[in-house]
Amino acid sequence: MVAKEVALDLYRRLVRIRTFEEKAAELWHQGHISGELHLYSGQDAVSAGVCAHLRPEDPTAADHRGHGPLLAKGGDLKKMMAELLGRKTGLCQGKGGHMHLFDPSVSYGCGSIIGAAMPLALGPALAAKMQKKDLVSTVFFGEGAANQGTFHESLNLAALWKLPVLFVCHDNRWAVSVPKAQSTAVPWNADRASAYGIPGALVDGMDAVAVYEAAAPLVQRARRGEGPSLLEATCYRFRGHFETDPLVYLPAGEMEEWKGKDPIPKLERQIIEQGYGTDQDLVRIREEIRNQVEQTAEFALSSPWPEPELATQHVFV
Amino acid sequence: MTRELTFAEAIHEAIEQEMIRDPKVFVLGEDVQLLRHPLLEKFGEERVRNTPISESAFIGAATGAAYSGMRPIVELMMIDFFGVAADQIMNHMAKITYLSGGQLRVPLVIRAACGGGYGDGAHQSQTIWALFAHMPGLKVVIPSTPYDAKGLMIQAIRDDNPVLYLEHKLLADYWLGLLAGANRYKDIQAEFNVPKAGTKGSVPEAPYTVPLGKAEIRRQGTDLTVVSVGVMVHRALAVAEHLAAEGEGLEVIDLRSLVPLDRRTVIDSVKKTRKLLVVDEDHRSYGLTGEIVASVAEEAAGSLDDFKRVAALDTSIPFSLALERVMLPSEESIEAAARAMLKRGKGVSSRGGPKPRRGR
Ligand SMILES: Cc1ncc(C[n+]2csc(CCOP(=O)(O)OP(=O)(O)O)c2C)c(N)n1
Ligand SMILES: [Mg+2]
Numbered sequence: 292m293v294a295k296e297v298a299l300d301l302y303r304r305l306v307r308i309r310t311f312e313e314k315a316a317e318l319w320h321q322g323h324i325s326g327e328l329h330l331y332s333g334q335d336a337v338s339a340g341v342c343a344h345l346r347p348e349d350p351t352a353a354d355h356r357g358h359g360p361l362l363a364k365g366g367d368l369k370k371m372m373a374e375l376l377g378r379k380t381g382l383c384q385g386k387g388g389h390m391h392l393f394d395p396s397v398s399y400g401c402g403s404i405i406g407a408a409m410p411l412a413l414g415p416a417l418a419a420k421m422q423k424k425d426l427v428s429t430v431f432f433g434e435g436a437a438n439q440g441t442f443h444e445s446l447n448l449a450a451l452w453k454l455p456v457l458f459v460c461h462d463n464r465w466a467v468s469v470p471k472a473q474s475t476a477v478p479w480n481a482d483r484a485s486a487y488g489i490p491g492a493l494v495d496g497m498d499a500v501a502v503y504e505a506a507a508p509l510v511q512r513a514r515r516g517e518g519p520s521l522l523e524a525t526c527y528r529f530r531g532h533f534e535t536d537p538l539v540y541l542p543a544g545e546m547e548e549w550k551g552k553d554p555i556p557k558l559e560r561q562i563i564e565q566g567y568g569t570d571q572d573l574v575r576i577r578e579e580i581r582n583q584v585e586q587t588a589e590f591a592l593s594s595p596w597p598e599p600e601l602a603t604q605h606v607f608v
Numbered sequence: 609m610t611r612e613l614t615f616a617e618a619i620h621e622a623i624e625q626e627m628i629r630d631p632k633v634f635v636l637g638e639d640v641q642l643l644r645h646p647l648l649e650k651f652g653e654e655r656v657r658n659t660p661i662s663e664s665a666f667i668g669a670a671t672g673a674a675y676s677g678m679r680p681i682v683e684l685m686m687i688d689f690f691g692v693a694a695d696q697i698m699n700h701m702a703k704i705t706y707l708s709g710g711q712l713r714v715p716l717v718i719r720a721a722c723g724g725g726y727g728d729g730a731h732q733s734q735t736i737w738a739l740f741a742h743m744p745g746l747k748v749v750i751p752s753t754p755y756d757a758k759g760l761m762i763q764a765i766r767d768d769n770p771v772l773y774l775e776h777k778l779l780a781d782y783w784l785g786l787l788a789g790a791n792r793y794k795d796i797q798a799e800f801n802v803p804k805a806g807t808k809g810s811v812p813e814a815p816y817t818v819p820l821g822k823a824e825i826r827r828q829g830t831d832l833t834v835v836s837v838g839v840m841v842h843r844a845l846a847v848a849e850h851l852a853a854e855g856e857g858l859e860v861i862d863l864r865s866l867v868p869l870d871r872r873t874v875i876d877s878v879k880k881t882r883k884l885l886v887v888d889e890d891h892r893s894y895g896l897t898g899e900i901v902a903s904v905a906e907e908a909a910g911s912l913d914d915f916k917r918v919a920a921l922d923t924s925i926p927f928s929l930a931l932e933r934v935m936l937p938s939e940e941s942i943e944a945a946a947r948a949m950l951k952r953g954k955g956v957s958s959r960g961g962p963k964p965r966r967g968r
Binding site (some may be wrong): 319320321322325326327343374376378381384385387388389390391396402403404406423424435436440441466467468469470472474534535539540561592596597599600606 | 806
């Protein structure tokens with residue numbers, strides 16, 4: 292088991308993600324957020340466990356399901372929520388939206404073209420290497436994205452140039468309605484790492500402590516300049532692909548089974564068993580974060596819309 | 609027999625009828641076993657194939673299957689994702705017939721959803737049809753009514769060339785429901801100004817074709833020619849209806865396909881109205897609007913007293929509805945342009961009089 296501070300830090304990250312996502316869902320269903328919404332609940336432990344090793348200046352990239360890693364890294368909650376609502380006070384003045392969150396304060400960016408983040412993540416790693424900085428570039432993507440050519444090209448190039456990259460694959464079993472077995476010729480993406488001569492690890496992504504421990508040597512290795520690696524974490528989307536997912540394709544009982552593995556109560560049990568905290572301590576943390584998230588929602592809802600003139604600004608600088 | 613079908617049902621019926629008629633027709637793409645579930649039920653997994661998210665591989669495979677005797681309908685999901693498979697589409701699918709000296713044929717349809725207006729951000733709202741129309745060797749079809757959706761799809765499947773078939777998400781409105789979330793709005797159609805005549809209409813049950821490259825005059829008029837495709841045809845029709853109350857006659861032309869392009873119908877109309885307004889949901893520069901105006905100028909410059917274009921601004925599509933509204937054409941911006949042109953035509957004899965100010 293990890294030390295007390297680590298366990299409580301992981302807990303805060305998990306609760307921050309889950310609470311934010313629940314609020315985002317609520318606001319979406321009330322019509323305050325336009326377009327699609329892909330939430331991260333159920334995958335919380337993956338970015339919590341990985342990002343606990345990262346510094347704010349470590350470059351981090353993700354995909355359409357990108358709230359989790361940004362929340363885990365400690366991005367600005369208020370600006371993030373305002374961006375989801377398309378407000379001027381948002382991270383990107385409302386131009387990006389929920390799938391295109393850019394927060395340089397924690398070196399974070401995401402986008403919704405599947406497989407696009409992996410090549411992009413090589414760049415900051417290359418820049419760090421050339422600038423002799425000990426940064427680690429982390430990229431989060433789904434098991435569906437591991438079938439894009441970019442996955443293979445990026446693993447190869449990262450290995451070839453010994454870039455400090457950590458590839459983190461959320462294996463949540465599904466890419467929209469397509470199960471992994473119908474899209475991927477081998478059972479585990481972690482095994483694909485061997486084709487490029489780099490370490491590949493598989494971890495229970497419903498267990499924050501397990502992810503934290505599995506990511507530790509991979510992040511350290513990259514930081515020491517020993518090159519890239521791939522971490523595959525099994526997890527689940529508790530809310531389906533997006534908020535309108537009819538879920539008709541799910542086998543009966545699968546969602547319930549995975550909800551039974553929720554990483555939050557699991558970590559709570561571990562914390563209490565270890566004597567790292569009491570029930571009340573955990574309630575206090577949850578309340579504190581809930582208040583913070585409520586404030587972000589109020590901030591976002593009361594923020595102004597971007598002025599029309601902003602539409603044509605920033606095509607170039 | 610003719611019934612009322614939705615735009616989506618019309619496309620489905622076209623594909624189903626062609627799959628019955630021709631065993632070489634099959635469907636492949638991401639999530640097609642969910643999105644096209646009735647086809648899966650009817651034709652099985654062999655002919656309705658889910659793919660990995662590997663657009664380059666499965667779109668390339670569709671091209672190869674097409675020149676090997678099959679007639680694939682390959683789904684790219686959203687046109688915004690084409691970049692992943694750009695080489696396969698632009699350098700191979702589009703060029704193989706030409707490069708082989710006509711020996712190889714690529715009879716396939718790429719089907720993709722397109723279009724914005726519902727606040728979904730830069731990677732899910734584009735139309736970018738001009739990119740494809742620019743590429744010799746690709747046909748580009750953009751239906752605006754259920755009747756055309758069926759007839760153009762059947763024609764596209766039977767065509768011996770690659771055809772990009774684009775279904776706008778506000779017309780194929782199951783997309784809108786799926787992406788924007790129909791249940792959370794009192795009336796999602798009203799919320800995003802979905803054109804009713806585009807989403808539902810009468811469609812004959814028996815198979816029929818609509819030729820590629822034949823524009824349709826949706827409304828006759830003598831004062832101003834308005835040319836567009838897709839959702840913007842309906843926006844233009846709404847404006848025409850509005851201005852008709854003031855005695856202005858707008859002629860609205862629906863191109864229906866960008867390649868082949870029916871320049872004749874547009875030129876003939878301009879010869880009558882002498883004024884041309886082109887409306888496009890795609891970006892303004894290097895696109896449809898410029899192409900249409902140039903085509904008219906080349907053949908009938910003397911008949912063109914005035915022209916204007918209303919198109920998406922040359923920016924990425926912003927997520928915030930407050931900005932997207934500014935960035936995409938709307939009934940308001942079309943009407944403003946039409947009014948400006950009708951006004952400056954007034955009091956000026958169309959032939960010989962003082963030269964009217966040119967559209968910017
Ligand atoms: C290139 C590309 N193709 C298709 C899509 C549509 N799409 C959005 S999310 C998604 C599934 C992604 O699955 P996975 O990578 O496993 O991530 P998950 O949604 O499971 O988190 C698809 C197909 C896209 N955004 N980009
Ligand atoms: Mg997945």
